[in-house]
Amino acid sequence: MPVTVAVDANGADMGAAEVAAGAALAAAEGVNVLLFGPAAQMGAPGPGVEVRDTPLSVAKDPDPARAVRSNPEASVVQAAGAVASGQADALVAGGSTGAVLAAGLFEIKRAPGIYRPALAIPVPVPDHPVTLLDVGANAEVRSEHLVQFAYMGAAFSTAVLGVGRPRVALLSNGEEAARGTPEVVAAHEQLAAGAGLDFVGNVEGTDITSGVADVVVTDGFTGNIAIKLSEGVSATMIAAIRTRVESSLRSKLGGLLIRPALRGLRDELDPETSGGAYLLGLRGTVVVPHGRFTRRGYANAILLAARAVEGEMAQRTHAALEAAGALRRRVTA
């Protein structure tokens, strides 16, 4: 049975028609799409894409949690509701992480035994792709949250990125087990003693891009700064090289000669290739493409969401956390 993905067409900088085009690309690869947004702008995207006319968008609302609760007819709420009711297997909704997080928690709900959902991003590092989480869902965490993020990230890496036995590291300000905030030190202890995970210890900032780990775990404050700094440094470096290459005729000619060799690198660094951020820890898979993505980025987000469903990411996460005794204990009366 093909996977069905509910897609919110609102929130994209390029408009709902661009998202519809991305949905059509994904449908051509065999994924069923339920497309929520303004039907008037989307027309009939093609076979495999069913349009549900839900024009109201809350993507630009400054208080996304309130907007989601008070607008049940909003496209992101309707799309999340389709996952909650079983009509769809996964949600793709871009543009406003806050609105997607709120709609996900409100409609799809946390997976059993999970403390907090976390936002994971496959960082586009040349030659050494790495998954970083949390990149912004939780500005503050306790050690047991970091421990769960480690298992959630590992399951994502296997189910979506195909990494057989992902090496998982904790981000800290030193490699020694005792370095870091009290939360990081306690999480290190629990992960070192835990089962079912290839925990490689603490890594420093330098090692996010060095290939020593497949998954790097941190709190949402540090992770958000790290992913944005990484984008900033890449962009600044490329701009600085371009300015200098264009400064003389000789180097301009050199730039023309190396351009074909660098084309692959540009694709490798393109965030649209990895589909965006992944909200882990809910009862269904949720992917958050960046608002500036084109149809290509949306299509990848839909295809990777389908891959997470096929790879049974949520089930893998639950089984690994259960085996490690790291599920949240329910309070019984």
Next chain:
Amino acid sequence: MPVTVAVDANGADMGAAEVAAGAALAAAEGVNVLLFGPAAQMGAPGPGVEVRDTPLSVAKDPDPARAVRSNPEASVVQAAGAVASGQADALVAGGSTGAVLAAGLFEIKRAPGIYRPALAIPVPVPDHPVTLLDVGANAEVRSEHLVQFAYMGAAFSTAVLGVGRPRVALLSNGEEAARGTPEVVAAHEQLAAGAGLDFVGNVEGTDITSGVADVVVTDGFTGNIAIKLSEGVSATMIAAIRTRVESSLRSKLGGLLIRPALRGLRDELDPETSGGAYLLGLRGTVVVPHGRFTRRGYANAILLAARAVEGEMAQRTHAALEAAGALRRRVTA
């Protein structure tokens, strides 16, 4: 009267003779140097450099605080002592930040009204140099520490880097005043209400390299990860570009043609240009060159330490904190 800088020649990867050569370069620019280390390895560096034979090094000790307290004859302790006794105006000591921090606190002591010293680094960003602090002296901070770091960083930027009215920002996971950890939110409030500082609000990770601020303030955990990640991303990008340029004859030729245009960029990105990290908030100026620095990096560290003394960095910091009412209140009996 020329400035006198006490230099610890131990701790450098290239040995004490390389540090002595750096001291001679700085002395040729008019700075007096008191050089602490193994006299047998350093010979007579030349005019303006006085060697004090103190061969014992604690730079490799796993417990630097203990090593500093129990080895008063160690070179870093003797060099810090020269600043404490007024024989020298500033300290330059590389290789072990922990040992320098311990010797600085133990001998030179905190400046009046300062809660915690902080480690500042001029980040080598092409076209947009920026000072980041704290990059590792305090893994956990309170809001009043962040507020002091802002004033300390501004005084450094003016006295050492010559920035007339530095724009100071707080690093957070969102630009809005309410985003971040409780400590960041409280520090934002205090800085926005404070006097004598060009506070530009919160910046995200992307903006560390974008030129919107001259000084970016954060805790030592996040700052340490940020500076190392920034180095890691730069290095990974350069390595990835090099590999691809060397992949064909055509692009190799292009690489030769652009090489001269990129030479300046390499110098701009070279951490030796900025002399290393600066330990702010003590009664004297302290600079920590990286252990791998050559004589050039050490010479720059000595020259920039002298510039901090001439620019009255410590006095500027104290006056600004006093005017803002941000000095630590003394408990009176």
